[in-house]
Amino acid sequence: MTASGPVIDARGLRKVYRMGEVDVEALAGVDFRMEQGEFTCMMGASGSGKSTLLNIIGCLDRPTSGLYELLGRRIDSMDDSELAAIRNRFVGFVFQTFNLLARASAVENVELPLVYARVPGRERRERAMEGLERVGLADRAGHRPNQMSGGERQRVAIARALVTRPALLLADEPTGNLDSRTGGMILDLFRELHEEGNTILLVTHDSGVASSAKRLVRIRDGRIESDSAR
Amino acid sequence: MRPPEVILSALWAMRSNRMRTALASLGVLIGVSAVVSLVGLVTGIRNYIRDQFDTVLGARVFEISRYSGGFEDLDSWLESRRWPDLTVDQARELAGLMTTAGGVTWRSGSGGRVTFGDRTVESVRIRALAPSETDVAGFAIGTGRFFTHAEDAARARVCILGSDLAETLGTPAGLIGGDVTVQGYRFTVIGIARPLGSIFGHGLDDFVAVPWSTWSELLSDGRDEVEIAVLPREEVGLEECREEARLVLRRIRGVPFQAPDNFYITTQQGILDSMQKVMAGAAAITIGIAAISLLVGGIGIMNIMLVSVTERTREIGTRRAMGARRRDIVRQFLAEALIISLAGGFLGLLVGYALTIAAERLTPVPAAVSPFAAVLAVSFSAATGLVFGVFPAWKAAGMDPVEALRYE
Ligand SMILES: Nc1ncnc2c1ncn2[C@@H]1O[C@H](COP(=O)(O)OP(=O)(O)OP(=O)(O)O)[C@@H](O)[C@H]1O
Ligand SMILES: [Mg+2]
Secondary structure, eight states: OOSSSOSEEEEEEEEEEEETTEEEEEEEEEEEEEOTTOEEEEEEOTTSSHHHHHHHHTTSSOOSEEEEEETTEEOTTOOHHHHHHHHHHHEEEEOTTOOOOTTSOHHHHHHHHHHHTTOOHHHHHHHHHHHHHHTTOGGGTTOOGGGSOHHHHHHHHHHHHHTTOOSEEEEESTTTTSOHHHHHHHHHHHHHHHHTTOOEEEEOSOHHHHHHSSEEEEEETTEEEEETTO | OOHHHHHHHHHHHHHTTHHHHHHHHHHHHHHHHHHHHHHHHHHHHHHHHHHHHHHHSOSSOEEEESSOSSOOOHHHHHHHHTSOOOBHHHHHHHHHHOSSEEEEEEEEEEEEEEEETTEEEEEEEEEEEOOOSSOOSSSOEEEEOOOOHHHHHTTOOEEEEOHHHHHHHOOHHHHTTSEEEETTEEEEEEEEEOOOOEETTEESOOEEEEEHHHHHHHTSTTOOBOEEEEEEOTTSOHHHHHHHHHHHHHHHTTOOTTSOOSSEEEEHHHHHHHHHHHHHHHHHHHHHHHHHHHHHHHHHHHHHHHHHHHHTHHHHHHHHHTTOOHHHHHHHHHHHHHHHHHHHHHHHHHHHHHHHHHHHHHSSOOOOOOHHHHHHHHHHHHHHHHHHHHHHHHHHHHSOHHHHHHOO
């Protein structure tokens, strides 16, 4: 993929959920662009549509209507396995609830995206170990998620998101389940990753974090209410 | 995901839920072990029958009599009662007219008492045999010799003892050349037959064989009904010889044109065929049991897999977010179902083999371990895993990733 154009280019995104007779408009026409190397924070009330937007941007979901290009590629015409490949190669997800595989060790969890990228076993293990080192958890490689603290789990999840060297890192309230001190450490890690050149879109409820962000996007009722870049 | 990884990840999921995996495969285990032991039983009995026919009776000899060698319905049985006797004169005529027969002999029999010295055996089968160039007697000589044509013609009082009877009466050395009494008549022992063994526990070596003419004079009580045995000449096919015997005998017995035969011709193959029919019935029952037990086993696996899919909804969502395609998820769950089922099938095979061997050693049932059962077990359990794993796997793959990730 080319390094020139925007990473994210979305125009008029709408997402409508049918709940019986009523339509819920989770996104009501969103225009959003992000360039390579940007670090954007997204805020908004609960139910405003942040996760919905993030999922569409991450190719985990499709908009009801509107145009979306990731790295210059239109995703609406892609089938399920093409979307899976896009998620695998170009997107890294970090979730509020970590979503690590309970039965797998830290390093096995980090390897997971490489398994689907068909990276051979030995190289996979090496890259996963590098990833764990990057988040400072090399000594926890053999631990299972339930043997680690929340902050450690989230760091494993971040290592997992980064292991394919994705073009875009998406984090949906990554500090939502952590205390403020641990959350602060995680946010520091994201800042470092940004400085290393990663493109990051981060949803947060923490106004302190948001105020220090270079770019802040506010969402309300499925629309972008304000965008500090504009 | 590559195939080895699919298998690894399936084993890994199963490892974390050993108890459940074991219970899920139990149905298949029981089903497969039942099928394997039944197949062992059927195979054993079939081998047993085949061996008996190979050793006891010459494969090419066929028999003609008024009695069917197979299974007949009541009507044809009643009909056959009305047929005229098959007499020794007809047998002699047949022997004279046939060109494709290497040997034609006739036999009859009765029962009686045999005495040697101070030993007496009651209700011995007395076999009346016509002498024949070729051995169509239904037994082979162990020591001594067979009777000659001259002895038959002269109604000589000579006899051959079955091996069991000989053993009861004395030693071969003491018996041969000695005299035994059959129904009060004195006979010289000229031979002892080689052991035949038994069919279904019924001993075959408890007989005394005498020339047919001698029997007819002394022991027949005026009956001259015989059974005819024909051995085709070596270069002649069984079917050809059999057809000649049929046509010649129809003429001898004056059967009108287009009327059905009034005698039965029984080939060894015919007897085997009717046995095979019974065994095929047993095999059909086995297949029925197999189908039911594997259905039950399969439903067990499907149930466990559905529970597992629901429990692991989040995992499925996570894998999808990390780049798993639908088909990766299908493969993962299908592999799990397949491995559970194959494990059950493999253990079932071992249990079934153990049961078969135990039955063979500890009971008179002639069970036999059959490699066919292994093929059957593996393919049945694999098929069960696949068939009953498809729906849960399809359900897992069909989940919307976003929904799966939101699942509580
Ligand atoms: N599968 C669904 N079916 C129906 N409505 C849905 C579904 N998913 C989301 N919604 C609705 O869409 C709207 C946006 O949801 P979304 O999860 O994007 O909000 P959010 O901004 O991430 O909120 P939070 O901060 O609580 O995570 C909400 O009103 C929600 O109820
Ligand atoms: Mg949300």
